[in-house]
Amino acid sequence: MGPSSSLLSVIAGIAVSACAGKGSHDMGTGGGASGEAGVEPAMKGTLYDAGRTCAQTYCSPCHWKGGQHVKQPVAYPAFQVDTYDEWATGQTIITAVLDKWNPDGTVMPPPEAPKDPPDDERKTILDWVRRGSPNTPSGT
Ligand code: HEC
Numbered sequence: 001m002g003p004s005s006s007l008l009s010v011i012a013g014i015a016v017s018a019c020a021g022k023g024s025h026d027m028g029t030g031g032g033a034s035g036e037a038g039v040e041p042a043m044k045g046t047l048y049d050a051g052r053t054c055a056q057t058y059c060s061p062c063h064w065k066g067g068q069h070v071k072q073p074v075a076y077p078a079f080q081v082d083t084y085d086e087w088a089t090g091q092t093i094i095t096a097v098l099d100k101w102n103p104d105g106t107v108m109p110p111p112e113a114p115k116d117p118p119d120d121e122r123k124t125i126l127d128w129v130r131r132g133s134p135n136t137p138s139g140t
Contacts, residue, residue, distance in 0.1 A: 039066035045084040048139035054125040055081045058109050058117050071112065084135055094129050098122065 042060035046052035061067045062075035065082050069075075079093070080086045087094070096104035100122065109116055117125070128139045 040082070042066070042081045043084060043087060044082060045135070046087070047135050047137050048128060048133075049137070050121075050124055051087075051128045051133065051139055054117060054121055055087060058113065058115055061114055062109075069114065071110075084133075088133050088135070091129055091132060095126065098126050098129065 042056045042064040043052040046055075056064075059081050061069040062071045063079050063081045064072075065076065065080070067076065079090060093105075097106060097108040100107045128134070131140065134140060
């Protein structure tokens, strides 16, 4: 099942403010905002809004080619979220780092990340990944 529509609007609001806030924070912004001209938004080709928005908001500062975080040069070679296909092939490793209740490796996002997902959003995206990140509007 997908998240409630109220959760979706909360996530959408976060994404909008992440874009609108570009330049107003001293940390890397990332998100759905395009960094340099010509760089496509992260998670290209992802039909599931909640999954795309979560990854854009919480992972793209470091794992997207347009990411602006100081750790991006270290993080990007390890894992990328430029496209849906890159995300989908990472099922096992994403589960390992996203499941903070039972982690296998470094929990993501790390403490220095600009934003950390609240538990309900983390569970939503984790459940989607556990289902194999189905690329459908409902994520099921
Ligand atoms: C603040 C920067 C930052 C953010 C934001 C971030 N990561 Fe990372 N990530 C890193 C760094 C740095 C590494 C490589 C070093 C390490 O493993 O600690 C990494 C490594 C990874 C790896 C590879 C782990 C391995 O063992 O090979 C995965 C998968 C990953 N991140 C997933 C995510 C996901 C999913 C998100 C969003 C929910 C995310 N990261 C958000 C910095 C970040």
